[in-house]
Amino acid sequence: MDSDLSPQDKKDLDKFIKFFALKTVQVIVQARLGEKICTRSSSSPTGSDWFNLAIKDIPEVTHEAKKALAGQLPGIGRSMCVEISLKTSEGDSMELETWCLEMNEKCDKDIKVSYTVYNRLSVLLKSLLAITRVTPAYKLSRKQGHDYVILYRIYFGEVQLNGLGEGFQTVRVGVVGTPVGTVTLSCAYRTNLAFMSNRQFERAAPIMGIIVDHFVDPPCGSHRPANMGHPCNYRAPDDEDGGHYAGVQDSQEVCTTSFSTSPPSQLYASRLSYHPPTLAGAADLCHPAANPNQVLHAVREGGVVMVPAYPHGTDTHLTAEQAPNTPGSSGDDDGLLHSDEGRSVSPYDPVESLNAFTRKVGAFVNKPATQLTAASLDLPFAAFAPRGLDPEENDPMVQPPDSPPCPSPLQASLHSQGSEGSGQQDDFVMVDFRPAFSKDDLLPMDLGTFYREFQNPPQLASLSLHISAQSMADDLDSLPEKLAVYEKNIDEFDAFVDMLQ
Amino acid sequence: MNCRSEVLEVTVESRQVEEAMLGLLHTILMHRSTGKFHYKKEGTYSIGTVGTLDFDCDFIDFTFVRVSSEELDRVIRKAVSEFKDALSNSGSDGMGQISLEFYQKKKSRWPFSDECIPWEVWSIKVNVVNLANEQERQICREKVGEKLGEKVINVVEVINRHEYLPKMPTQSEVDNVFDTSLKDVQPYLYKITFQITDTLGTSVSTTMRRLIKDTLAL
Numbered sequence: 001m002d003s004d005l006s007p008q009d010k011k012d013l014d015k016f017i018k019f020f021a022l023k024t025v026q027v028i029v030q031a032r033l034g035e036k037i038c039t040r041s042s043s044s045p046t047g048s049d050w051f052n053l054a055i056k057d058i059p060e061v062t063h064e065a066k067k068a069l070a071g072q073l074p075g076i077g078r079s080m081c082v083e084i085s086l087k088t089s090e091g092d093s094m095e096l097e098t099w100c101l102e103m104n105e106k107c108d109k110d111i112k113v114s115y116t117v118y119n120r121l122s123v124l125l126k127s128l129l130a131i132t133r134v135t136p137a138y139k140l141s142r143k144q145g146h147d148y149v150i151l152y153r154i155y156f157g158e159v160q161l162n163g164l165g166e167g168f169q170t171v172r173v174g175v176v177g178t179p180v181g182t183v184t185l186s187c188a189y190r191t192n193l194a195f196m197s198n199r200q201f202e203r204a205a206p207i208m209g210i211i212v213d214h215f216v217d218p219p220c221g222s223h224r225p226a227n228m229g230h231p232c233n234y235r236a237p238d239d240e241d242g243g244h245y246a247g248v249q250d251s252q253e254v255c256t257t258s259f260s261t262s263p264p265s266q267l268y269a270s271r272l273s274y275h276p277p278t279l280a281g282a283a284d285l286c287h288p289a290a291n292p293n294q295v296l297h298a299v300r301e302g303g304v305v306m307v308p309a310y311p312h313g314t315d316t317h318l319t320a321e322q323a324p325n326t327p328g329s330s331g332d333d334d335g336l337l338h339s340d341e342g343r344s345v346s347p348y349d350p351v352e353s354l355n356a357f358t359r360k361v362g363a364f365v366n367k368p369a370t371q372l373t374a375a376s377l378d379l380p381f382a383a384f385a386p387r388g389l390d391p392e393e394n395d396p397m398v399q400p401p402d403s404p405p406c407p408s409p410l411q412a413s414l415h416s417q418g419s420e421g422s423g424q425q426d427d428f429v430m431v432d433f434r435p436a437f438s439k440d441d442l443l444p445m446d447l448g449t450f451y452r453e454f455q456n457p458p459q460l461a462s463l464s465l466h467i468s469a470q471s472m473a474d475d476l477d478s479l480p481e482k483l484a485v486y487e488k489n490i491d492e493f494d495a496f497v498d499m500l501q
Numbered sequence: 502m503n504c505r506s507e508v509l510e511v512t513v514e515s516r517q518v519e520e521a522m523l524g525l526l527h528t529i530l531m532h533r534s535t536g537k538f539h540y541k542k543e544g545t546y547s548i549g550t551v552g553t554l555d556f557d558c559d560f561i562d563f564t565f566v567r568v569s570s571e572e573l574d575r576v577i578r579k580a581v582s583e584f585k586d587a588l589s590n591s592g593s594d595g596m597g598q599i600s601l602e603f604y605q606k607k608k609s610r611w612p613f614s615d616e617c618i619p620w621e622v623w624s625i626k627v628n629v630v631n632l633a634n635e636q637e638r639q640i641c642r643e644k645v646g647e648k649l650g651e652k653v654i655n656v657v658e659v660i661n662r663h664e665y666l667p668k669m670p671t672q673s674e675v676d677n678v679f680d681t682s683l684k685d686v687q688p689y690l691y692k693i694t695f696q697i698t699d700t701l702g703t704s705v706s707t708t709m710r711r712l713i714k715d716t717l718a719l
Contacts, residue, residue: 036554037555041569045539131653133566134653172658
């Protein structure tokens with residue numbers, strides 16, 4: 001118990017646990033920002049990198065974590081939890097995972113605090129880095145954008161896992177024994193990503209701490225109105241005067257980077273003195289961002305995003321429609337924290353875009369737009385719900401529509417089967433070509449025409465039978481001559497091969 | 502002291518071999534690397550900082566974290582590339598195993614050479630399959646990504662048992678425990694070897710030992 005622990009060890013242990021908790025929150029939140037993280041190794045210790053790992057401190061996240069801890073430490077019965085949830089542009093939210101930092105009563109009295117505990121906490125943080133990329137929420141967070149965003153909430157006290165739905169899975173990141181208890185880090189994640197009704201969320205407590213201006217000037221109060229959109233502009237700590245959050249300086253407190261190889265009685269030989277926060281010297285966040293002020297940019301440009309189904313759960317597909325806007329123009333949606341407004345800036349008709357993008361059954365199968373009614377789109381998580389079957393009268397597989405006239409060199413082709421011929425409706429089912437990403441309008445679809453024409457290209461002249469037979473005979477005749485030439489130049493070939501090796 | 506041995510098994514398509522191996526080897530090495538040691542007077546040392554970076558695989562729906570060290574990445578890529586070439590040269594549907602062994606050196610008196618004593622060996626068994634069409638490949642991308650995620654969880658579980666680790670060495674002994682040749686990080690001494698089994702499985706058609714990291718090249 002505490003009586004066995006020297007005051008210095010107790011003080012160190014408390015500090016280690018406190019900063020471990022803060023770093024844990026940073027790792028989890030940064031892993032859900034939607035961007036790849038990159039920090040630099042440094043051979044010289046800076047004195048500000050706790051656990052010898054380059055983990056940048058986002059000041060607001062540290063502030064939220066400290067607020068949740070309120071001066072306490074994770075202890076027995078007092079867990080620190082980070083809840084990650086998804087919120088759609090329609091305002092519905094769904095809890096995805098809960099990370100728990102807990103302490104149990106199992107003590108390891110013989111363990112050395114300053115060395116073993118510290119190093120094991122470092123290993124545990126590395127494990128956390130690895131595991132945060134493996135849970136299902138990671139892929140969702142990498143694809144957040146206009147349709148949904150990923151939010152976080154930190155709380156202290158009892159672990160709440162009710163919001164994760166049925167069948168949630170748990171993964172244990174690791175444990176570290178200390179003289180006052182065993183630190184355990186684990187994650188419970190949702191596996192059932194099916195449709196959830198609106199009513200469920202009206203009763204639940206609103207998620208707090210989702211400060212829209214996460215990456216801009218620090219707020220005067222702790223909360224801002226949810227509908228206040230701001231460009232997501234994370235300023236590197238150098239640009240701030242550093243005075244808004246006392247926590248910033250606090251986090252740069254002395255961290256033990258000195259270890260001893262001497263006998264156990266000599267725990268410390270030296271300590272680094274306190275350095276004023278040289279935050280530029282701290283872990284550089286080397287994002288491949290065009291604009292250094294938009295380091296935590298989350299919107300992905302263009303394209304369609306399909307999120308695959310996850311194990312143990314649904315066979316529905318999550319879709320996140322991405323507007324074609326460039327990040328610059330839709331800056332208000334960026335980053336981890338998001339406005340509550342449904343800022344859908346897509347120029348496309350949502351029915352049509354869902355029609356074009358949300359089916360995995362063949363890019364060229366035509367399903368009528370009427371299948372996805374406006375009513376169904378009003379339902380939250382409509383895209384997540386399994387789609388109904390086509391009514392038969394609308395199914396082009398049963399009643400093929402007329403094919404457009406298509407003059408082509410197909411007629412002369414050896415392989416011409418007239419596959420688009422309307423006279424072959426007995427043998428073939430007409431599939432109206434809708435190439436992916438093409439517009440559904442009245443103009444002739446050049447892309448479709450292109451596909452049709454070049455699906456059955458004319459036979460290459462050199463491959464036609466009578467010509468190939470002739471050339472084969474010629475080849476055989478000329479073979480001895482060619483062999484003689486090659487044998488003469490054999491040295492040249494050998495030299496060439498040697499050069500390649 | 503017994504050497505700890507862990508076996509991981511994966512089934513992948515041939516183009517996924519490289520990234521799958523990189524993912525698992527880098528995950529293990531990240532846990533088994535520290536910052537550079539700087540020894541000071543009075544028998545103390547300080548430790549440098551290890552950076553990390555995310556790597557998105559191209560052929561697998563998988564992202565892994567590795568240590569920010571281009572030197573280390575080059576060494577691992579070279580080993581994995583040789584393994585991949587050996588696998589593909591052995592013919593289709595090959596099977597192979599790549600091993601990452603952490604060891605300590607024990608100085609012996611002349612004329613005996615130093616002993617390498619392994620304390621942890623990770624063996625990754627690879628089974629390569631060929632797929633017929635794009636749809637199967639797409640499913641394989643996702644499935645292999647999930648499988649690798651499970652393997653990462655297995656790795657983390659083993660490492661967090663906090664079983665035997667070599668004692669922190671004094672300055673004179675540091676090269677017996679750590680690989681100090683890299684300028685930015687310091688992994689424990691390790692070597693990567695591999696062997697290939699052909700599809701017949703009756704005999705090992707080629708057994709190649711590549712000692713990528715053998716500081717005993719005397």
